[in-house]
Amino acid sequence: MIHVHHLEKSRSHRILWLLEVLELDYELVVYQRDGKTQQAPASLKKIHPLGKSPVITDGDLTVAESGAIIDYLLQRYGQGRCQPSSDDSRAWVDYRYWLHYAEGSLMPLLVMQLVFGQLPKQSPWLIKPLAKGISDTVGKRFLAPQPNSISPLLTNICQPTAVLRGHGLAVPIFK
Numbered sequence: 001m002i003h004v005h006h007l008e009k010s011r012s013h014r015i016l017w018l019l020e021v022l023e024l025d026y027e028l029v030v031y032q033r034d035g036k037t038q039q040a041p042a043s044l045k046k047i048h049p050l051g052k053s054p055v056i057t058d059g060d061l062t063v064a065e066s067g068a069i070i071d072y073l074l075q076r077y078g079q080g081r082c083q084p085s086s087d088d089s090r091a092w093v094d095y096r097y098w099l100h101y102a103e104g105s106l107m108p109l110l111v112m113q114l115v116f117g118q119l120p121k122q123s124p125w126l127i128k129p130l131a132k133g134i135s136d137t138v139g140k141r142f143l144a145p146q147p148n149s150i151s152p153l154l155t156n157i158c159q160p161t162a163v164l165r166g167h168g169l170a171v172p173i174f175k
């Protein structure tokens with residue numbers, strides 16, 4: 001039986017989505033974020049030393065990292081669903097690109113945006129103006145231009161015709 005170690009408000013939703021599409025049986029083990037820090041509880045570290053979600057266990061196996069979990073589920077249970085065949089080189093390369101792009105390139109930017117956006121709000125009042133200055137500068141000089149430069153790519157992949165591209169529901173949609 002597959003167990004999904006699911007942290008509320010997290011990337012773990014992608015895994016649940018994939019499991020539903022593949023119509024696999026699974027059990028959910030739900031974890032709440034710490035009310036103050038928003039971090040995962042220490043109990044998640046007992047499942048995998050990273051202490052982050054998603055993590056799945058499948059019998060004796062433990063698999064962490066959302067991309068690796070998706071790969072594992074599709075290789076083991078996909079029966080060709082949700083990914084292009086390796087005969088179709090272009091689609092196969094696109095699929096791999098988008099699978100890795102989400103965590104490799106996009107997510108670090110989104111996390112930086114979140115962290116720097118929170119910086120002034122979370123800082124002690126005395127240094128709030130300084131924190132706001134840093135946050136604004138990082139946002140304007142570094143972060144803002146980057147999502148702008150990738151948005152045409154994202155718009156393109158989010159077109160139903162691009163995502164579905166003749167081989168059923170493709171995995172980038174889960175990312």
Ligand SMILES: N[C@@H](CCC(=O)N[C@@H](CS)C(=O)NCC(=O)O)C(=O)O
Binds near residue numbers: 011051052064103
């Ligand atoms: N690259 C990892 C990232 C895992 C990750 O950072 N998960 C977040 C939730 S989206 C988490 O567990 N955060 C809680 C924490 O850092 O304590 C993946 O794709 O699985």
